[in-house]
Structures are given as C-alpha cells and as structure tokens.
Amino acid sequence: MATKRPGRAGIFRGAPRTPRQRHGEIASPASHSGAAYSWDILSDALVWCPNAAALLGLPARDLPRTGKAFSHLVEPESGPDRRAAMAAGTGADGSFETRYALRLAPDRVLMVEETGRWQPDDQGRPAFVRGLLRADAGQTCLPVRIQARSGLLAQIQNGINEALRISQTCTLIVGGLEGDGADALDVIARKLRPMMRRQDHFGALSPSRFTLTLTGCPAAEAPGAMRRVAGLLKDCSGDLTLAAACAPDHTFKAAKLLRFAEQALESAHPGSQPCVLYDSRTALRAARSKNASFDVVAALNDRRLTLACRPMVDAYGRTPVLMQAAAAVAGPGGRTTTLGSIPALEEGNLSLLVDGRMLELAADYLADHPHQRLALPVAPATLKDGEWLPTLAAHLGARPGIESRLVIEVPEIALGADGALLGRLHAMKAIGIGLSLSGFGLGHVPPSSLRHMPFDMLKVDGVFIQPLKRSTEDRLFVRALVDRAQNLGLAVAAEWVDDEATARLLLAWGVDYLEGALFGEPEALPQPQSLRTMLKRARG
CATH class of the missing domain: 3.30.70.270 (Reverse transcriptase/Diguanylate cyclase domain)
Incomplete structure (x- = not known):
C-alpha cells in the first residue's frame, strides 16, 4: 500500500518523484492491445486512438469514422453490438460491456470485446460514448443461441x-x-x-x-x-x-x-x-x-444550462480536494441532467458559447466559495477559438483571486489534432490557472511532448479504469501510465472509479486523486442569488 508522500503542498504542487523499482517488465502504452474510441451519438462522429488501425488490421484511412459505418462491420447475430449493450442498461452509471464479431473482409471475422460508458442528454438518452475494444483473433462468430x-x-x-x-x-x-x-x-x-x-x-x-x-x-x-x-x-x-x-x-x-x-x-x-x-x-x-434532439441555443437563451459537479478525492485520505464540473441542463420538474456531449457544437461557435457560460458560472461559484477548487472541461473547438483567451482573462479579472482555484481541463485529442495549441496552453498557465490533461492514455499526444506542456495533472481515461478488476492488460497499461506521470513529476488522477477494489488498487500504484461513483454523483450547483433574482423578474 502506498504511503502519503511528504512535501506535496497544494493539489498539484510537489517535486518530481523518483520512479519505483520495477519487478518484471511493465507493458508500455504502445503495446496495449485495446483500442480506445469516443463516439458522439447525435453527430455520429467516431474518433479512434492511434493504434486502432493495427488492432483491427485495417489501413488508417479505412477505419470507420461514424457509428453507422462501424455498425456495418458488425456481423449479424454474433452478439449484442454497442447500441444493444447500451440499451440493455447493464450499468446504472451508463457502463456497458459486450462481445460480438466484426466482418473486416469477406473471409476475415474478428471477435471483439467492448467495454465503455455512455453519458446522457437532457432527456436521459445516450449522447456520448467512450469505450475500449479488444480483439480475440482466436475466435469466430458464435452459433445462434437461445437468448435470455x-x-x-x-x-x-x-x-x-x-x-x-x-x-x-x-x-x-x-x-x-x-x-x-x-x-x-x-x-x-x-x-x-x-x-x-x-x-x-x-x-x-x-x-x-x-x-x-x-x-x-x-x-x-x-x-x-x-x-x-x-x-x-x-x-x-x-x-x-x-x-x-x-x-x-x-x-x-x-x-x-x-x-x-x-x-x-x-x-x-x-x-x-x-x-x-x-x-x-x-x-x-x-x-x-421523442425523437427531437436537444436544442442548445434554446437552453442557452432560457438560461437552463448550469454546472453539475462531483468530488475528486485524495486517494489516500479520501477527502474532497477538487470539484469536477460538467455542463448540465435543467429539465422538467427540476430534474438536472449532465451532458456528456452536445451535438452540433462545432457549428456557429456553439462550443464557445456553452463553455463561456460554464466559465461564467464557475467563476461566480469560486468567488462565492473561497475555499473551493473547481476543474472545468473545455471543448477542443473552444480552445482553438480566438475569443477564448480574452473571455477567460475577462472573467478572472472581474473576480480577482479565483485563478489559483480554477483548473481548465484540456482533452488529449485536442492536442493530437492541433499542435499549435501549445502556445495557448502557456498563455492560460501564465494567467495563473491550473491545467489538467484528460483522456491520458489514448495515445493522441506522444509521451516526449508531455515534457514540454504546462500541465499540472494527467487524468487517466476511464475506459482503462473500468475493466481493471478483470483485465491484466489494463492493469499493466494503467500502471505504466502512472509511472510515466510520476517520471514527469505530475499529479495523476483516475476517473470512473466505481468500487473500493479499484480505488485500493490505484492507491497502491501511486495514483494521487480519484473520481467516480464511489465518491458521489454529479449534483447541480446552485445558481448565484443575483441570477435567480433576474430570472424571477423576467418570468414575472
């Protein structure tokens, strides 16, 4: 069991740590046999980690780039596909797992195991999925079986x-x-x-x-x-x-x-x-x-978009050290649903509008709660937008002192798609905020590049955390990721920690912070008093 490391002032501060002595070789991320993906259901965009082509034995240009294209590879009756597994609702937290076959060529069938987790839209339907595929090349399609x-x-x-x-x-x-x-x-x-x-x-x-x-x-x-x-x-x-x-x-x-x-x-x-x-x-x-899609513009105009937060805890003491924020929408009857992905944000600067609204609420919350820290995720399109830095600086300037308690969470895929964002990361860091890299382990950023990026924390993607109890490969892979973060002197966090066995395993490896259902579900933050008064007057 790991012991508390001395001299770690603040949530991210501390000197680089010495790598542990290894007893046996730890698999490197490049050798991991799984392929992670993210899928925006409503836009149907499917994004793969770099090793997906090798896993499936396809040229990179032939990888399916939409959920519909991927579904065309699924061999009928070989097992419940992704949509069927999600509909089965095997996990109350949106997690699912399944096994089916892919027809990659007329004479080539590949059995795959898939684990993942979906996030809902405002009506509670799956909107965004992050998952992991593993191949079992020694198996072919299963015969028809009587189903439960x-x-x-x-x-x-x-x-x-x-x-x-x-x-x-x-x-x-x-x-x-x-x-x-x-x-x-x-x-x-x-x-x-x-x-x-x-x-x-x-x-x-x-x-x-x-x-x-x-x-x-x-x-x-x-x-x-x-x-x-x-x-x-x-x-x-x-x-x-x-x-x-x-x-x-x-x-x-x-x-x-x-x-x-x-x-x-x-x-x-x-x-x-x-x-x-x-x-x-x-x-x-x-x-x-029921088939109507979520109207982002209407939610913005009606001021129904709000922040929902869940705690990130210290792995050793289990005390909350940071509030992990997410966009949420207020629905009928006061019900609030967190949004994993909002469709069509790439069009009309909607991502900037949504993230700008979330930043406004986060800044107000930090100003009203001087002892709280908050991590705010930002979309890749927002980071590329020329208005983002001025907007960030304006909100921080209007509320002096909150910058040290605000962490901007940058998705790894954003850096993989645009290396020019490095300058903007340094500019944000110069303002005084913290920076966290989410999706760590997906392979979009070369390990050598991390040394030159101003991150304070690396968050291991939940698709690698979810199967830890039953997957030796994932245990080796996550442990290698933790070692890499420690060698860089960075704090490391893990998401989708839903049970005590996984939490203890991550603590033993030296993970600093844990986030997941084990420590609390997302809850909507109360709106500032001034905003509630304004809305009440507008309705009256």
Whole structure:
C-alpha cells in the first residue's frame, strides 16, 4: 500500500518523484492491445486512438469514422453490438460491456470485446460514448443461441430506436416451427439471411420459436414480409406459424411489441392461417416527438444550462480536494441532467458559447466559495477559438483571486489534432490557472511532448479504469501510465472509479486523486442569488 508522500503542498504542487523499482517488465502504452474510441451519438462522429488501425488490421484511412459505418462491420447475430449493450442498461452509471464479431473482409471475422460508458442528454438518452475494444483473433462468430428474454428485448428495442431515428417503422416477426424433425435455429437463421439488412436482427426465444426484427419495414408491408419468411423456410421441417407487430403503430416498447406478436401467434394456425398481423385499435404515432434532439441555443437563451459537479478525492485520505464540473441542463420538474456531449457544437461557435457560460458560472461559484477548487472541461473547438483567451482573462479579472482555484481541463485529442495549441496552453498557465490533461492514455499526444506542456495533472481515461478488476492488460497499461506521470513529476488522477477494489488498487500504484461513483454523483450547483433574482423578474 502506498504511503502519503511528504512535501506535496497544494493539489498539484510537489517535486518530481523518483520512479519505483520495477519487478518484471511493465507493458508500455504502445503495446496495449485495446483500442480506445469516443463516439458522439447525435453527430455520429467516431474518433479512434492511434493504434486502432493495427488492432483491427485495417489501413488508417479505412477505419470507420461514424457509428453507422462501424455498425456495418458488425456481423449479424454474433452478439449484442454497442447500441444493444447500451440499451440493455447493464450499468446504472451508463457502463456497458459486450462481445460480438466484426466482418473486416469477406473471409476475415474478428471477435471483439467492448467495454465503455455512455453519458446522457437532457432527456436521459445516450449522447456520448467512450469505450475500449479488444480483439480475440482466436475466435469466430458464435452459433445462434437461445437468448435470455432481457437480452432479446434489448435487441428489439435497439431496432425500434433505429427505426424511429430514421422515421421508419420496425416490424417484429415471431415464428414458431413445431414438430419432431424441426430444423435447428442456426439453419433457420441462415435461410433468412437473404432478406435481412444490416440493422435487422435474428433472435431465439426457444428451440422452436424465433424472432426477426426488421428495421424499416412499414406495417402495410408486414404481411408481405411474413410471406417472404414463409417462402424462405418452405423447405424446413415442421409446421410454421408467423405473427407480426409493428412499432410505433402498436407500441414504442420492446416488451409490449414482443407480447403483442406472441399474442397474435397464438391465433395463427398452420395451413389455414399461418400468418397473422397484430390488430391494434390505437396508434401511438404522436410519440415520434421523442425523437427531437436537444436544442442548445434554446437552453442557452432560457438560461437552463448550469454546472453539475462531483468530488475528486485524495486517494489516500479520501477527502474532497477538487470539484469536477460538467455542463448540465435543467429539465422538467427540476430534474438536472449532465451532458456528456452536445451535438452540433462545432457549428456557429456553439462550443464557445456553452463553455463561456460554464466559465461564467464557475467563476461566480469560486468567488462565492473561497475555499473551493473547481476543474472545468473545455471543448477542443473552444480552445482553438480566438475569443477564448480574452473571455477567460475577462472573467478572472472581474473576480480577482479565483485563478489559483480554477483548473481548465484540456482533452488529449485536442492536442493530437492541433499542435499549435501549445502556445495557448502557456498563455492560460501564465494567467495563473491550473491545467489538467484528460483522456491520458489514448495515445493522441506522444509521451516526449508531455515534457514540454504546462500541465499540472494527467487524468487517466476511464475506459482503462473500468475493466481493471478483470483485465491484466489494463492493469499493466494503467500502471505504466502512472509511472510515466510520476517520471514527469505530475499529479495523476483516475476517473470512473466505481468500487473500493479499484480505488485500493490505484492507491497502491501511486495514483494521487480519484473520481467516480464511489465518491458521489454529479449534483447541480446552485445558481448565484443575483441570477435567480433576474430570472424571477423576467418570468414575472
């Protein structure tokens, strides 16, 4: 267990530390077999760490740059993909993990394991994902297996969501093939493959009952789709019956859609009435409004954007030393939701407007709370904007003394995309603020370059922290990152620390600060009294 290091005045201050004596070789970040990524769901932009091409065995120019392009590589029925795993909601904090196959070439299939975490928009839906892919080259696609009902429902819900996203209809077909000599499910799946598109899914409810989720199949075409299924399976052994229900015509929920289709299947009879479409008297088409996206401009104009903070604690004493801030939006009923990523910020200087608003609130909070420290993340586009430095200087000048308690958090990917930002980092440092590098370990910044950057702290990306308990590779990789930070004389923090075992492991390696669900969830900061009064008058 690491002991408290003497002489570390302040949160980031202290002399460079001597690297520990190693017993056995520690894997370097370059040798890590995982590929980290970030995915803005609403803009669909997918950003990879530099070693992704080597991991997937693709030229860098051929890496999928959107979530849609990546989904085209997923082999149907090989396992729940990213969207399905997120919809399953395996982690209350937005974490997920799954395993599926990628079809990288007609004759090359690669099984991958994926772990990650999504962050919500103001309506609680996934908006931004950060995750990690690992390859298992020794495995190929899995045969069709009978799924747990919860997993199958997640798969169906994913199809419904995708259909709604493109303003289409999702048709769920449930089939039963009864008889002593009925064909196996993998045979049925293979015969149905010609009518399946990339977003369609085949599922197994039981040895004699299957589901076929057709994204983009209107209700009017559902009887024709069932007839085509019957035609493809005409040579199968056993008595075939089929039934279908449609979303959103019948419901928006996977559980109800499956129940409706199974109810219709009960009225189907081989020979006389083998295909039945569920009949609903009410349609819920008005619920399409759920598909509306978050309006950033409206939230800015209504002053609904606010700060939400969670504590960053000292790894040794577990005392809060810093408040980690994030943009949040006030929703109906006083509910506040943190925003992992706001779509379309690259257009119209929206990132500067949002970050400027967050800076204003952070400065007011620090001025009203002289014993608090606060870390404020800033978007890459904001750092490049010529108005950012004057805006920062103006807010700090209007509130003297808060600069030493403000930490600006810079994403590693921003430096990887634009090396010219180094001068702006030094300019911000000269104002007197602290600087933190988030996303440490993703590989966008060469290790040698860190020596010339004015950072006080390096924050290890959460995609490497989340699987520490079960992944030897990640333990070696994170320990190497900690060693590197210590060799540079910088404080090191870790995010997504959600359990005591991970916290103790990181402490033993010498991590200085911890952040995650173990120490508290984000809470909205109260608005300044003057702002509340102004808003009250405006509404009155």
